[in-house]
Amino acid sequence: MPRILLSGNSAIGEGAIRAGCQCYFGYPITPQNELTEYMATHLSRRKGCSFIQAESELSAINMVYGASVAGVRVMTSSSSPGISLKQEGISYLAACQLPAVIVNMSRGGPGLGSISATQSDYFQSTRGGGHGDYRTIVLAPSSVQELADLTHRAFDLADRYLIPVIILGDSMLGQMMEPVEFHHEVPRRLPVRDQALRGAHGRASRFVKTFTSKPTELEEINWSLFRRYRLIEKKETTCESSLVDDAELVVVAFGIAARIAKGAIRKARSNGLKVGLLRPVTLWPFPSEQVKKTAARTKHFLVFEMNMGQMVEDVKLALDGAGEVGFYGRPGGVIPTPSEVFRVVSREYYQRGLSIER
Amino acid sequence: MKQVYRRPHSLKKAPFHYCPGCGHSIAHRVIAEVIDEMNLQDKVIGIPPPGCSVFAYHYFDVDMVESAHGRGAAVATGIKRAFPQAIVFTYQGDGDLAAIGTAETIHAANRGERITAIFINNAVYGMTGGQMAPTTLLSQKTTTTPYGRSAQLEGYPLKISEMLALVKGTVYIERTAVSSPANIMKTKKAVRKAFQTQIDDLGFSLVEILSPCPVNWKMAPLEAWQWIEKEMTKEFPLGVIKDVTGK
Numbered sequence A: 001m002p003r004i005l006l007s008g009n010s011a012i013g014e015g016a017i018r019a020g021c022q023c024y025f026g027y028p029i030t031p032q033n034e035l036t037e038y039m040a041t042h043l044s045r046r047k048g049c050s051f052i053q054a055e056s057e058l059s060a061i062n063m064v065y066g067a068s069v070a071g072v073r074v075m076t077s078s079s080s081p082g083i084s085l086k087q088e089g090i091s092y093l094a095a096c097q098l099p100a101v102i103v104n105m106s107r108g109g110p111g112l113g114s115i116s117a118t119q120s121d122y123f124q125s126t127r128g129g130g131h132g133d134y135r136t137i138v139l140a141p142s143s144v145q146e147l148a149d150l151t152h153r154a155f156d157l158a159d160r161y162l163i164p165v166i167i168l169g170d171s172m173l174g175q176m177m178e179p180v181e182f183h184h185e186v187p188r189r190l191p192v193r194d195q196a197l198r199g200a201h202g203r204a205s206r207f208v209k210t211f212t213s214k215p216t217e218l219e220e221i222n223w224s225l226f227r228r229y230r231l232i233e234k235k236e237t238t239c240e241s242s243l244v245d246d247a248e249l250v251v252v253a254f255g256i257a258a259r260i261a262k263g264a265i266r267k268a269r270s271n272g273l274k275v276g277l278l279r280p281v282t283l284w285p286f287p288s289e290q291v292k293k294t295a296a297r298t299k300h301f302l303v304f305e306m307n308m309g310q311m312v313e314d315v316k317l318a319l320d321g322a323g324e325v326g327f328y329g330r331p332g333g334v335i336p337t338p339s340e341v342f343r344v345v346s347r348e349y350y351q352r353g354l355s356i357e358r
Numbered sequence B: 001m002k003q004v005y006r007r008p009h010s011l012k013k014a015p016f017h018y019c020p021g022c023g024h025s026i027a028h029r030v031i032a033e034v035i036d037e038m039n040l041q042d043k044v045i046g047i048p049p050p051g052c053s054v055f056a057y058h059y060f061d062v063d064m065v066e067s068a069h070g071r072g073a074a075v076a077t078g079i080k081r082a083f084p085q086a087i088v089f090t091y092q093g094d095g096d097l098a099a100i101g102t103a104e105t106i107h108a109a110n111r112g113e114r115i116t117a118i119f120i121n122n123a124v125y126g127m128t129g130g131q132m133a134p135t136t137l138l139s140q141k142t143t144t145t146p147y148g149r150s151a152q153l154e155g156y157p158l159k160i161s162e163m164l165a166l167v168k169g170t171v172y173i174e175r176t177a178v179s180s181p182a183n184i185m186k187t188k189k190a191v192r193k194a195f196q197t198q199i200d201d202l203g204f205s206l207v208e209i210l211s212p213c214p215v216n217w218k219m220a221p222l223e224a225w226q227w228i229e230k231e232m233t234k235e236f237p238l239g240v241i242k243d244v245t246g247k
Helices: A006-020 A033-042 A057-069 A080-096 A122-128 A144-161 A171-175 A217-238 A255-269 A286-293 A311-319 A338-351 B022-037 B054-057 B074-084 B093-101 B103-110 B159-164 B181-197 B223-233
Strands: A003-008 A021-027 A050-053 A076-077 A100-106 A137-139 A166-169 A178-181 A240-241 A249-251 A275-280 A283-284 A300-305 A324-327 B043-046 B062-065 B087-093 B116-121 B170-177 B204-210 B238-245
Touching: A003 A006, A003 A144, A003 B223, A006 A033, A006 A144, A006 A166, A006 A171, A006 A178, A021 A057, A021 A080, A021 B074, A033 A050, A033 A057, A050 B074, A057 A076, A057 A100, A057 B074, A057 B103, A076 A080, A076 A178, A076 B043, A080 A100, A080 A122, A080 A166, A080 A275, A100 A144, A100 A171, A122 A283, A137 A144, A137 A240, A137 B223, A144 A166, A144 A178, A144 A217, A166 A171, A166 A255, A171 A283, A171 B054, A178 B170, A178 B181, A240 A286, A240 B223, A249 A255, A249 A338, A249 B223, A255 A300, A255 A338, A275 A286, A286 A311, A300 A311, A300 A338, A311 A324, A311 B093, A311 B159, A324 A338, A338 B103, B022 B054, B022 B087, B022 B116, B022 B181, B054 B062, B074 B087, B074 B093, B074 B103, B087 B093, B087 B181, B093 B103, B103 B159, B103 B204, B116 B181, B159 B170, B159 B204, B159 B238, B170 B181, B170 B223, B181 B204
Parallel strands: A021 A050, A021 A076, A076 A100, A100 A166, A137 A166, A249 A275, A249 A300, A300 A324, B043 B062, B043 B087, B087 B116, B116 B204, B170 B204
Antiparallel strands: A003 A178, A137 A283, A240 A275, B170 B238
């Protein structure tokens, strides 16, 4: 298939349709409206598919819950304040072990915040987000192509592990246009998921529920969730590393911040500074092993995020004292340039007395 | 010997946990009888709410999914859109449908979703211990209106069924009660008609059932039945509120 120019939001929409997404329920909020509009244009009239502009994010996520119960691939999208509202439904999806894809084209917070790009929803995304003891898989793309690819992967992961999957982007990723290539055709018809509720035809009736009056039963449910989470950690943790082999300083960044960091690292390399990059693609499960392994080569880390320091906690937990971790963050929707990050990287590099290639 | 009475097939062989005199058991049985008679047991997906009837899936022998509080109409929408062949009903209380779930209910109704809401109105929050509901009558005492509901402080009983009748997507709305054998029969007829409306793909249907909660009303079961007929029906008159099914 030829490469086409698409915005990040549209690329998710097209990626979702090609992954066999049959239902999409959304609610307007900037900066993800193009995705809702894409689904209104391209999904709503498709045979066997459904699009609803819901009356609220709460309704949208509960429609997602219903469609997932009925066994089809389903997606919703929103941005930070709307994602907060969806947390009720995400908790229920997690409890019922129902697959769904939830896109967060995040924006500045707290409160209504701003519509500019930030990464301040890292904690909310990677710690479950709603009430109760659960996790969601969190994918953090850093280009439009990766948005398209990870959207497909998100549906596969959701079905394989019966878990809600969050795609955590930001307004910059959602809005920018890049060439993108899709590797899948729209599937003719996907099989209905096992255990879907479609009426007790030719089988005993069954039910999907979260409530129990027995703490021991709930404890077992939580244990079984976390057994699956251990499996996901083992099998699905993904991290990109670049120029790490000879690096004396390793920058850890995700999403659009990693893209900015790459520019900074290129500049650093051309100045003889041996700087590499670790970019977690799955924020949960977090690539703790990769971070730890990197510490066998160098002790020097710099975490760069567009927030006041959230992923940096996971880096420190992963290193468990085995590395020296610096942090640089810009909150509020300010997008630093590669030159700015380069200045921070080189200052850190010199202050730590690391060797320079001449 | 001719069998004249038995447990409906759509009810499991499980004893109800409801309090003596509670209306849920009657409503459950009425719905199950209709499902049996309309031969829908293998097509129905029911959506019980949090609350006293959260365990409805232990009683109904049909596919069921528990909804978050108030979100029944949204969950039903998702199911029906994903699998339109299903016959989908929500089972919701007054707090669930007319307070926390007002938005979901009105907008699902306005879209004319092909779903049926069974709306149990007992004028209190039952499971949480008898707090004021949107449908609590004026001067009715509850644990959160210990001096009686005052219009000035707590507003008026909300007539959500009448409100929904104004919405174009609704096709059939009737208010019934389970306070006498005659009213129970009318309830059954209404539930049947509501399901038929959905089968005929006409739009949103709702049956509001005035239902006794003797424990939280602090009444004996018989007294509770009488209170429905004497007091509740003054505020919530029984009968068809809207019917544009043309049938």
